[in-house]
Amino acid sequence: MAKQLIKGNEAIVKGAVLAGCRYFFGYPITPASEIAEAAAYYMPQVGGTFLQAESEIASINMVYGAASGGIRVMTASSSPGISLKMEGISYAAGSELPLVLVDIMRGGPGLGNIAPEQSDYNQIVKGGGHGNYKLLVLAPASAQEMCDFTMLAFDLADRYRNPVCVLADGFIGQMMEPVDFPPPVEKLADKPWALHCDADDEKRLISSIELEPERLEAHNRKLQAKYAEIEKAEIRCETYKTDDAELVVIGYGVISRILQSVVDRLRQDGYRIGMLRPITLWPFPRPQIEKLLDHVQKILVVELSNGQMVDDVRLTVKDRIPIHFYNRMGGVVPSPEEIIEQVIKLFEA
Amino acid sequence: MAEKVLKRADSFYPIFERKGGPTPDVTHYCPGCGHGVLHKLIAETIDDFGIRDRTILISPVGCSVFAYYYFRTGNIQSAHGRAPAVATGIKRVFPQSIVISYQGDGDLAAIGTNNILQAANRGEKITVFFVNNAIYGMTGGQMAPTTLIGQKTTTSPMGRKPGNEGFPIRMSELIATLHAPIYVERVALTDAKNSTRVRKAVRKALQNQIDNKGFSFVEVLSVCPSGWKMTPVQAKEWLTQEMIKAFPLGVYKDISDEIEAQPAKGNVFSVQGLREQLNLPEEKVAPATPVNKTATPEKYRNPRLKMAGFGGQGILMLGLGIAQAGMDAGYEVSWIPSYGPEMRGGTANCHVNLSTERIGSPLVTRPTVLIAMNLPSLEKFVDEVVPGGLIITDASLVTQPPARKDLEHLSIPATQIADELGNTRVANMVILGAYIAYTQILDQETVFASLPHFIKQKSLIGLNIQAIKKGIESISSQIKN
Structure with a gap:
């Protein structure tokens, strides 16, 4: 296959579309804005949806709503924006919603600067949101991996009904390298748990609330068992x-x-x-x-x-x-x- | 009493299994609460319109956090204040669905004010039912953004004071100022007459969505006897006499009749024409022409290049040209622009690697080739160049040779040549020609063929080819072997 010389940030969007993602909800921030810009350019052309939300908080919640519909959906931001998304990420993990989150890390704390850092490790890997949850986290080191890992992220998210983060830094996002784009995913797997907009939806519920402590504990045990399974199977x-x-x-x-x-x-x-x-x-x-x-x-x-x-x-x-x-x-x-x-x-x- | 009526609607679950506990046949709402009545009106309307199969209800945080216990529809429970954003997400996935955002005053008018205003302003084709009872019921009676002046709550124990907490916020009035919403009305659950108004408003707001017309917003003033510490009868009286004064009832905006009904179509997933839409290269069967590694003298192989100059000299483009042609010739390549702190100081620079091996650091900290298009760039980076490395300067702008004597120096009158060609901006391509000819790292045909990949304006390609050729000629006499 022919290669294309392309920025890592743009390779993410093309990879996402090839993986069958047709929904992107985002909010601009340097050095991740090229992702939103590329999504704004390509999503409408492939019959998809790009929406610039009013905030990172809104965008992650739009992703939450869209993921409830069983399709492939993503958002992208950079460190301070990711901090804002944390509540929504916790909800998605609790509700077991598959979604892909891209974090192009920049300097912090606070407003910091737009240069590359890797200081979001703790908030992404250890859980910056509340509760006993885990994100699968993939760390690309080339433009090719920006494409490949985004595609993989969608597969892993669906397989485990869990949010997956592609964690990169400003350099990997800004750098241009040759990328060999694989063929597109032609058909998305059905997700029986997701809303289908049909009569069976009365049996379906997307929720992270569980009032009874015993039942919430059981839910947590189930999540932990899933994480244990991921630890066995998905180390790369x-x-x-x-x-x-x-x-x-x-x-x-x-x-x-x-x-x-x-x-x-x-x-x-x-x-x-x-x-x-x-x-x-x-x-x-x-x-x-x-x-x-x-x-x-x-x-x-x-x-x-x-x-x-x-x-x-x-x-x-x-x-x-x-x-x-x-x-x-x-x-x-x-x-x-x-x-x-x-x-x-x-x-x- | 109300609970028995509730179960009649087909759009309620016959038994509230999700609620569980010892009384799975009644709601969790307090006696006299308005939520139960509004739930019933909504469920009956869903029945009447036959839209239960495609209705998706967003439960908020607040007393109606468990609305999904009752509505026999698709259900999503959302974070505090975010129901309009969640509704936006699912509605965009299923444009044919009927999405209801059911929210209380804390949820909609405090923590989620931006989300409701923005969803309204985008004209999301959803229906919002906003229950305003002037208090935080679920958490035990704290002050709400809609709490009346002087009203006592657990967090305004002396009564709400405007000087400290501001005034009760009027959401219907606010939303009606926006361009996109098509229907905004405030109603109240008090007597039978007002309840009829509520029913009509519920029906209209849902009909608008069935007709795919736009954003509809119904604010429902409702009692909270527990939170207000009143009997249901006292509560109704207080609502009628006090609340309605602060929140006048009425239609604040209605342009729904001006918009034509048009059934919404569902989204279709397709991969047809995807490569073209994504501007991806056609799939090639044969690999790129293999690099003839031996043609390049050993010291110029696998170069690490840094190029720098003034902004506007086409430095990034020069790097891109070398990287693109390098890739087309079968090299591993990387290109990275000046980024972050390096951007300061007015000089543009970029780093390019060409290699027959996997490339490690994309950052070129010890270049084997430095292209300096002006004097400040030469001065800034000359010390980084490895001993024996190559420096190429623009003779038109860099008049002195570098001070270091352990380097090879090539001085090309690039700007002058470009000017002779009639366009200063192609000086970068003159340099490119000189570089490839001198080092024999790339052949000119590969470079010419790669130009359309990074020169967007097709009419300029001929000029760029000319510039590259001039660059090659400029040093042809110097090429060894």
């Missing part, structure tokens, strides 16, 4: 030159691209270094990290945050081998050279 992770590595660097999104350069250059100089890149941030690739521990002596986690994902690495490794952390914040992206310096120090220590 890439390892790069880790087989004989003494030191492994861990990072996701744009950082994993920089870490690949770090590994390639240090390998040329004879350093036994590899990279692990979590693709699903939840479920987190704990078994894959566990596997490294039989030969890896040190770990360096690199993030564009104050150290959010590193907590999950620590939970996995505990104190069996040293875990080092290097970060930049505020929109500063480290150069490969800067990280190489850190790594060499660790090799020499």
Whole structure:
């Protein structure tokens, strides 16, 4: 198939349409606005709906309403906008509505800036909304993955009746790379639980409320069982030159691209270094990290945050081998050279 | 008493199984509450119009949070204040459905005011029933946005004071000022005469949606004996004597007769013509022409390029051209514009990678090739270039060679050549020609063929080709081997 040189943010929309999504409810915010703009351009052409809502709060609730109808629907925003959507995300998780949420992370806290950060890890992966819920979280690192993971997100959302987040950063969104667009999903699966606008709707209810504590506990137990199933089946992770590595660097999104350069250059100089890149941030690739521990002596986690994902690495490794952390914040992206310096120090220590 | 009447409508569940508990045959509403009566009027209208199969009711947060216990329709329970947004979502999916947003005063007139105003302003083809009882009933009688001046509630124990809490908000009046709504009326559940008005309003608001005409809004003044701490009889009296003064009854807007009825059609899912609609390239069977890696001298292979200049010099376009042609030639490529903090300072720059291997960092921090279209760009980035790297400058704007002696320097009078061609703006393409000819990284045919992908104005392609050719010529004498 022929490739197209395209921005990551636009690849998300084309991927979504190819996945059968015909509904987009959004609100503009830099650096995610290209997603809304592309959706505004393409959705009407493919017989779909684009609506710019009055706020992020409204847009996630429009998505909630649309998802109740069993179709594929999405929204996209960036960090401060995602904070506003959190209530709706919790409701969707409680009501078990499949939907796709894209977060193109920017600098925070507060208004911060529009440069790339990875400081939404906690609010997306650990749950920024209330209640015992989980989002499946996919972290693309290329324009191709912006398309592929958006498509995958719709499949996972439907399979588990759960919101799925594509968590990317400003760089992956703004970058242009060749994308090979797969054929479209031609028919969407029927969702018996969803409203069909027919006589059987009297048996259907989309709701997250359960007054009786015992019944709400049962609902929570059911959700937790679903999450356990997801943890068993849906971990995705890439390892790069880790087989004989003494030191492994861990990072996701744009950082994993920089870490690949770090590994390639240090390998040329004879350093036994590899990279692990979590693709699903939840479920987190704990078994894959566990596997490294039989030969890896040190770990360096690199993030564009104050150290959010590193907590999950620590939970996995505990104190069996040293875990080092290097970060930049505020929109500063480290150069490969800067990280190489850190790594060499660790090799020499 | 009211409960028995409730079950008569076919649009109520015969038994309220979702409610459960020891009394699944009666509603959860307090004695004398207006919700039960309004529910009944709505259910009977749904019966009469034969629209139960396609009706979807949005239950809000408030006393009617459990409306889905009773209405034998499609049901969605929504977050506080968001029912109009949820209604918008499902209505857009099923334009043929009858969507009812049933909301109380806290829900609609406080936390969700923006959502109702915006849904009204968009003219969503939904029906809104707004129950105004001037109090937060569900949570135990706190002040509502519609609480009257002086009215005592648990959060206005001395009575509502305008100086602190403002005035009761009049939603019907507010919504009637908007262009899109077609029908706005305030009615009251008091005596038999007013109840007839309520029934008529309910019917009209639903008929409007059946006819697919637009947004209809019915505000229903209703009693809350528990919240008001009154008997049902006292409550009715207070509503009649006090509430109606603050919230006058009447039709605030009605243009429904001016709009023609037109049955709504359901959405159809189709993938026909999708690739074309998405502007995707046709599916090719043969892969791109493989790169002839050996044609490029080794030191110019797999370049990491940074290019910079003034805004308007076509820097991003230059990068895009190299990336597009590189991709067409079968390379892995990446292109990233100056973004975030780098945008400050008035110089545009972009980073491009061309590689026969998978590309790591898309950010070019140590370029092997620097294209500097002006002096500030050269000064800013020259130190980043790897030893032995290539620097290309526009001789028309950069008159001095770089201070570093460990670099290869190519000076092209790009702006001058572009001016001779009659358009300064193609200086970037002169540079592109010089770069590909000097390094032999790409052949000119591939570059020419790639131009339509990033030059939107087709009439300019010829000029761009000329510029690239001039760039190639400008250094042809310098090309080794």
